[in-house]
Amino acid sequence: MFESAELGHKIDKETYEKEVPPLREALLEAQIDLAKLAKFPVIILVSGADGAGRGETVNLLNEWMDPRFIQTHGMGEPSDEELDRPMMWRFWRELPPKGRIGVFLGSWYTWPILNRVAGRTKTADLDQSLERARRLETMLVDEGALILKFWMHLSKEKQEKRLKILEKDPKTRWRVTERDWEHYKLYDKFQAVNESVIRHTSTAEAPWTIVEGFDARYRSLTVGKVILDAVRKRLDEAGKKTTEVSAPPPLPSIDKLDILKTLDLSQKIDKKDFQAELEKYQGKLALLTRSPKFKDITVIAMFEGNDAAGKGGAIRRITSALDARYYNIIPVAAPTEEERAQPYLWRFWRHIPRRGRVTIFDRSWYGRVLVERVEGFCSETDWMRAYSEINDFEAQLVRHKIVVVKFWLSISKDEQLRRFKAREKIGFKRFKITEEDWRNRKKWDEYEHAVCDMVDRTSTEIAPWTLVEANDKYFARIKILKTMCRQIEAAMKNNK
Amino acid sequence: MFESAELGHKIDKETYEKEVPPLREALLEAQIDLAKLAKFPVIILVSGADGAGRGETVNLLNEWMDPRFIQTHGMGEPSDEELDRPMMWRFWRELPPKGRIGVFLGSWYTWPILNRVAGRTKTADLDQSLERARRLETMLVDEGALILKFWMHLSKEKQEKRLKILEKDPKTRWRVTERDWEHYKLYDKFQAVNESVIRHTSTAEAPWTIVEGFDARYRSLTVGKVILDAVRKRLDEAGKKTTEVSAPPPLPSIDKLDILKTLDLSQKIDKKDFQAELEKYQGKLALLTRSPKFKDITVIAMFEGNDAAGKGGAIRRITSALDARYYNIIPVAAPTEEERAQPYLWRFWRHIPRRGRVTIFDRSWYGRVLVERVEGFCSETDWMRAYSEINDFEAQLVRHKIVVVKFWLSISKDEQLRRFKAREKIGFKRFKITEEDWRNRKKWDEYEHAVCDMVDRTSTEIAPWTLVEANDKYFARIKILKTMCRQIEAAMKNNK
Numbered sequence: 001m002f003e004s005a006e007l008g009h010k011i012d013k014e015t016y017e018k019e020v021p022p023l024r025e026a027l028l029e030a031q032i033d034l035a036k037l038a039k040f041p042v043i044i045l046v047s048g049a050d051g052a053g054r055g056e057t058v059n060l061l062n063e064w065m066d067p068r069f070i071q072t073h074g075m076g077e078p079s080d081e082e083l084d085r086p087m088m089w090r091f092w093r094e095l096p097p098k099g100r101i102g103v104f105l106g107s108w109y110t111w112p113i114l115n116r117v118a119g120r121t122k123t124a125d126l127d128q129s130l131e132r133a134r135r136l137e138t139m140l141v142d143e144g145a146l147i148l149k150f151w152m153h154l155s156k157e158k159q160e161k162r163l164k165i166l167e168k169d170p171k172t173r174w175r176v177t178e179r180d181w182e183h184y185k186l187y188d189k190f191q192a193v194n195e196s197v198i199r200h201t202s203t204a205e206a207p208w209t210i211v212e213g214f215d216a217r218y219r220s221l222t223v224g225k226v227i228l229d230a231v232r233k234r235l236d237e238a239g240k241k242t243t244e245v246s247a248p249p250p251l252p253s254i255d256k257l258d259i260l261k262t263l264d265l266s267q268k269i270d271k272k273d274f275q276a277e278l279e280k281y282q283g284k285l286a287l288l289t290r291s292p293k294f295k296d297i298t299v300i301a302m303f304e305g306n307d308a309a310g311k312g313g314a315i316r317r318i319t320s321a322l323d324a325r326y327y328n329i330i331p332v333a334a335p336t337e338e339e340r341a342q343p344y345l346w347r348f349w350r351h352i353p354r355r356g357r358v359t360i361f362d363r364s365w366y367g368r369v370l371v372e373r374v375e376g377f378c379s380e381t382d383w384m385r386a387y388s389e390i391n392d393f394e395a396q397l398v399r400h401k402i403v404v405v406k407f408w409l410s411i412s413k414d415e416q417l418r419r420f421k422a423r424e425k426i427g428f429k430r431f432k433i434t435e436e437d438w439r440n441r442k443k444w445d446e447y448e449h450a451v452c453d454m455v456d457r458t459s460t461e462i463a464p465w466t467l468v469e470a471n472d473k474y475f476a477r478i479k480i481l482k483t484m485c486r487q488i489e490a491a492m493k494n495n496k
Numbered sequence: 497m498f499e500s501a502e503l504g505h506k507i508d509k510e511t512y513e514k515e516v517p518p519l520r521e522a523l524l525e526a527q528i529d530l531a532k533l534a535k536f537p538v539i540i541l542v543s544g545a546d547g548a549g550r551g552e553t554v555n556l557l558n559e560w561m562d563p564r565f566i567q568t569h570g571m572g573e574p575s576d577e578e579l580d581r582p583m584m585w586r587f588w589r590e591l592p593p594k595g596r597i598g599v600f601l602g603s604w605y606t607w608p609i610l611n612r613v614a615g616r617t618k619t620a621d622l623d624q625s626l627e628r629a630r631r632l633e634t635m636l637v638d639e640g641a642l643i644l645k646f647w648m649h650l651s652k653e654k655q656e657k658r659l660k661i662l663e664k665d666p667k668t669r670w671r672v673t674e675r676d677w678e679h680y681k682l683y684d685k686f687q688a689v690n691e692s693v694i695r696h697t698s699t700a701e702a703p704w705t706i707v708e709g710f711d712a713r714y715r716s717l718t719v720g721k722v723i724l725d726a727v728r729k730r731l732d733e734a735g736k737k738t739t740e741v742s743a744p745p746p747l748p749s750i751d752k753l754d755i756l757k758t759l760d761l762s763q764k765i766d767k768k769d770f771q772a773e774l775e776k777y778q779g780k781l782a783l784l785t786r787s788p789k790f791k792d793i794t795v796i797a798m799f800e801g802n803d804a805a806g807k808g809g810a811i812r813r814i815t816s817a818l819d820a821r822y823y824n825i826i827p828v829a830a831p832t833e834e835e836r837a838q839p840y841l842w843r844f845w846r847h848i849p850r851r852g853r854v855t856i857f858d859r860s861w862y863g864r865v866l867v868e869r870v871e872g873f874c875s876e877t878d879w880m881r882a883y884s885e886i887n888d889f890e891a892q893l894v895r896h897k898i899v900v901v902k903f904w905l906s907i908s909k910d911e912q913l914r915r916f917k918a919r920e921k922i923g924f925k926r927f928k929i930t931e932e933d934w935r936n937r938k939k940w941d942e943y944e945h946a947v948c949d950m951v952d953r954t955s956t957e958i959a960p961w962t963l964v965e966a967n968d969k970y971f972a973r974i975k976i977l978k979t980m981c982r983q984i985e986a987a988m989k990n991n992k
Binding site for chain 1: 551554555557558559562563564565566567568569570572575576577599601667670779786808811812815816818819820821822823824825827832833834858
């Protein structure tokens with residue numbers, strides 16, 4: 001795997017000085033076109049051996065191109081705010097928007113490799129990490145990102161030589177740390193893990209480029225040319241959709257039976273029982289979220305449902321049991337300009353809370369497979385891949401021990417009509433029924449189909465959907481409160 | 497000062513239950529109008545005595561209004577990312593956008609009060625903190641914010657009583673901590689400091705509302721009504737500009753002499769000397785920023801200048817001496833949608849770096865007193881107040897021991913013409929001269945006037961402007977590098 005990167009590649013000074021100026025100019029022009037087009041971001045990962053010139057390469061890129069439009073991130077020790085969230089959060093918050101270049105020195109591969117070499121994890125753990133990295137990259141590419149992954153390689157002998165050279169020069173001595181020499185002693189171990197990483201994650205859409213790191217001129221020219229070719233090629237292709245795949249047809253509806261139709265929407269609670277139950281479960285939720293153990297818990301609750309199904313009312317019954325300092329509600333509406341310049345899930349990632357907090361999404365990332373699908377706001381490919389992207393997203397949350405609670409509030413078509421009409425009568429502004437509500441209603445069957453697909457494809461063991469029979473508001477609210485309490489309790493027990 | 501809040505205000509249950517429903521409805525409607533209009537944010541500070549119902553009030557507001565459009569922030573212990581930045585950064589990051597309500601439980605008053613009572617600071621320090629708070633609030637109000645400050649008061653006797661009542665009930669016992677009792681013992685000390693705080697910061701634009709905190713019904717109704725009246729009043733006034741003041745006329749230009757005209761633009765360095773100096777000062781900058789002491793330093797460098805004065809080239813000469821992982825360049829262009837929904841300085845606050853970092857602004861917050869003034873993008877009042885807002889902003893940075901380096905790159909009108917023409921000749925896209933450049937050039941004198949005003953009003957001892965004679969690029973680049981080195985060195989010495 002590393003054969004070509006141990007051949008002793010070398011570029012003489014004369015060649016280098018002849019080749020650099022046109023390369024720089026071409027890179028700059030590509031960068032300007034990238035910014036003007038602003039259709040896709042470029043994500044560059046720089047990994048590899050200590051002493052193989054990773055930092056130098058990154059600095060050189062900043063010198064060659066316009067550093068104002070490159071964001072470089074040295075992913076060192078995470079901050080407390082980062083540790084409080086799923087591992088990938090720190091990468092999401094630094095993703096470059098469309099039209100920009102983001103360089104990551106240290107990537108989602110760094111810690112899995114270090115942990116495996118140090119024996120803190122097993123091969124199976126490493127494989128899982130790699131699988132997750134691969135899925136993340138596939139998603140980013142599907143969202144339009146150009147990902148370039150560089151692996152700076154040194155043979156064992158060359159690594160020793162490089163570290164010694166750096167140590168000798170007073171100008172570079174500070175760069176060689178004890179840790180570098182420790183890593184050198186573990187060369188063979190690293191090599192085995194590195195190879196496995198590269199093998200598993202060199203995909204068609206985001207392959208690794210292995211670069212021999214010893215000769216600075218060779219390394220620099222190689223990296224520069226790879227970037228130039230890739231960006232230029234993508235710019236030339238821009239506009240063409242290259243990742244279009246045809247989605248398999250959704251499950252046909254043959255016998256008119258579906259998961260929503262199996263719900264018993266006639267379930268009810270009378271007002272007196274409701275009051276008693278409400279007090280009981282709000283009290284319980286209040287105690288649970290105020291217990292010292294809750295400091296280690298994060299809760300993300302998410303509400304989807306038919307228009308007028310009572311999401312707002314249900315949310316208020318939850319929040320009135322919570323301490324306002326520790327919850328946050330995210331009403332999901334049209335994305336902002338900054339959000340549109342990022343992958344679809346970015347605008348949800350940015351709201352992932354710290355531990356000890358509750359975040360409630362009023363509508364959510366499922367918009368893609370519901371309204372965007374039905375209204376044709378995104379392509380079939382986009383919403384088809386969203387199912388697995390969402391599952392990956394939720395799996396990351398759950399792996400970080402976040403309690404993910406997902407509610408679908410279901411009402412019948414007749415009940416919706418009744419509520420629309422009632423709302424039209426009371427002039428109360430908050431409940432104004434809009435044209436859009438009536439329009440959506442006309443597509444009732446299509447929405448129902450989309451909801452059933454969504455439940456089938458995203459109700460997972462780790463993040464199951466709770467379907468809430470919501471024709472009776474009392475019944476719905478109690479079911480929701482109960483579910484919240486049960487899931488939080490379960491998480492507290494597991495955390496012991 | 498607290499007399500009216502020790503009268504034993506009390507509302508009976510019947511009155512309360514009669515008054516609450518219409519109040520809630522009116523609050524909700526106001527909130528909806530606020531969101532629809534989206535012209536100003538509402539900032540609510542809730543401060544006061546322990547046990548006076550601050551938390552309960554905040555929770556109640558969330559219950560009465562639509563919690564989806566209220567953001568509540570309990571400003572407890574700052575995170576490491578927050579500690580690494582000026583104190584106000586954590587408030588800036590949580591400011592509500594236009595149309596939303598932000599509730600702060602614990603505010604910019606909390607720590608100054610606690611520090612003074614604990615004797616960690618002197619009266620003079622407290623006064624300074626209050627002065628800063630007042631200036632911040634003035635700025636927010638000028639930017640359109642509605643600020644409501646509530647002080648929940650309890651007499652000494654009532655505080656003891658409240659804490660005991662809370663302790664007796666198993667449901668509220670957890671809320672009374674040892675710290676509450678410690679604070680109770682310091683009641684008189686707190687009272688003296690609180691009074692001084694309220695006296696100094698009850699301004700016409702953001703007065704304190706002191707509320708007797710003992711009776712929950714009285715407290716709740718009072719707060720609810722104050723908020724309703726204030727929001728409603730402001731909504732009714734919206735559109736009318738209420739803070740318009742007439743700015744004093746700028747310094748007249750009588751003898752054609754100004755600070756820019758005193759610059760000797762003929763200063764030059766020849767190429768050979770430039771190469772030597774460049775190497776020297778880049779080397780120095782490289783060593784300085786890589787020294788262990790730099791971990792405690794933050795550098796914010798800011799570039800303004802005539803069009804084609806060479807900002808980009810100068811920035812690249814700096815960054816090529818830096819480690820790409822630790823610097824960030826912010827090219828300042830038109831604000832995004834999220835930025836437009838916030839006070840003017842918000843989009844700069846969000847980029848304030850952590851310690852050990854360098855952030856370079858390519859154009860800056862001075863846009864308001866330069867391009868926005870000259871082109872009439874903001875009112876005279878807005879740019880006139882910007883001078884002191886900017887001085888306050890920079891003072892906060894400097895107080896946090898951030899090194900603030902400000903460059904104005906000055907070229908002559910002839911030199912600009914020469915460069916424009918040269919750029920038009922070389923086809924290189926990056927240097928395309930736009931219509932706008934030619935338009936700006938026509939307003940040369942107006943810009944010059946604005947620059948001189950800016951320097952006069954914002955070149956402070958703590959954050960002085962460095963005027964750079966930039967007709968000769970070599971000379972300019974060396975002067976800039978030298979200045980950077982000198983200021984960083986000075987900061988390192990002071991930090992000892």
